[in-house]
Amino acid sequence: MKCVRSPNGIKNLDKNAAGEEMGNNPVRKASDNQINKEEISKEIMIGQNLEEDPGFELLKRIINGNTGFNCEHYKEAHFRRRINLRVRATNSESYGAYLKLLKKDRQEYEFLLDALTVNVSEFFRNPETFKIIEKEVIPSLVKYRSGSLTRSIRIWSAGCAAGEEAYSLAILLHRTLKTDFNRYRIRIIGTDIDAQSLEKAKKGIYDENSLKNLDPDTKERYFLKQGDRYRVIDEFKNITQFKHHDLISNPRTDHFDLIVCRNVMIYFKKEIQEQLQLNFYKALEKGGFFIIGKSETLLGTAPNLFRPYNTRERLYIKEI
Ligand SMILES: C[S@@+](CC[C@H](N)C(=O)[O-])C[C@H]1O[C@@H](n2cnc3c(N)ncnc32)[C@H](O)[C@@H]1O
Secondary structure (H helix, E strand, O other), rough: OOEEEEOOEEEEEEEEEOOOOOOOOOOOOOOOOOOOHHHHHHHHHHHHHHHHHHHHHHHHHHHHHHHHOOHEOOOOHHHHHHHHHHEEEHOOOOOOHHHHHHHHHHHHHHHHHHHHHHOOOOOOOHHHHHHHHHHHHHHHHHHHOOOOOOOOOEEEEEEOOOOOHHHHHHHHHHHHHHHHHOEEEEEEEOOOOOOHHHHHHHHHHEEEHHHHOOOHHHHHHEEEEEEEEEEHHHHHHHHHEEEEOOOOOOOOOOEEEEEEOOOHHHHEEEHHHHHHHHHHHHEEEEEEEEEEEOOOOOOHHHHHHHHEEEOOOOEEEEOO
16 A cells, blocks of 8 residues: 555545555545545636636646656556546646646655655565465576576566565565575666655664565565564675666666566556566567566567567566
């Protein structure tokens, strides 16, 4: 569950199975009993008006100009839903009214950017995928690298949110390599466009809910309990790096052994997804693995470039 901070308080957004937010529904969830009928019908009215509101294009241009967040790359419906969240949360009657508020209140940009980048994640999200990574992908990488001089393993968690995915991979590597862990040069790079998430990733402190897929032994071995929160062990700080990076405007040219980009491309327009998949192909070592989200697919020329390894878990190999 993601919380969108709002000047009017904290608003929880439920996630449905596809990972899409439901908080955009003009009528908030039933448990939110503080909303009376009058407020509900006002929200519905705002929702209907927004559909025909011509201020949307101008708002997009202003957001782009003032934040560098390129709205044109994202699917319009998704983008509109996320902006509407803020329009409603601030009780703005139109996009124009919201624009005025943005001009007056610089902090609203922060709330807006937080809403635009969907940062929901958790440790071992889709545990079945991580089972395959642990049982097949990591042993294959280790075997491949064990004979090399440097024994280096390079992994990229692209769109890493607050680092849950990157640290999950660190746990799997540690579990597999055991006492050999320090004999390998492991680099797990987590990148994201959202500065706040990256700060959280660097701190590596999480609440209980983010760790709900972990068994007690794993929690105990890889985290230090601090009050009701959990901090990843320092050993992982040495092998992980979190960096600001926009996937669209800045393709990477490294040679990774494994690239994980899950639940990120789904928000982008089709042609952007195609380009990104080509970029990922170029950034992979020959024989390297590529994993995308369970509701994402390879597009354009990517299906001809990658060999399916496990289609159910959206796991592919760069063979040539
Ligand atoms: C739903 S999270 C996915 C987190 C993790 N990969 C997972 O599956 O649990 C999507 C992340 O993509 C990031 N993102 C969105 N647009 C991006 C871009 N252009 N470049 C890099 N990251 C981006 C968001 O900030 C967000 O943290």
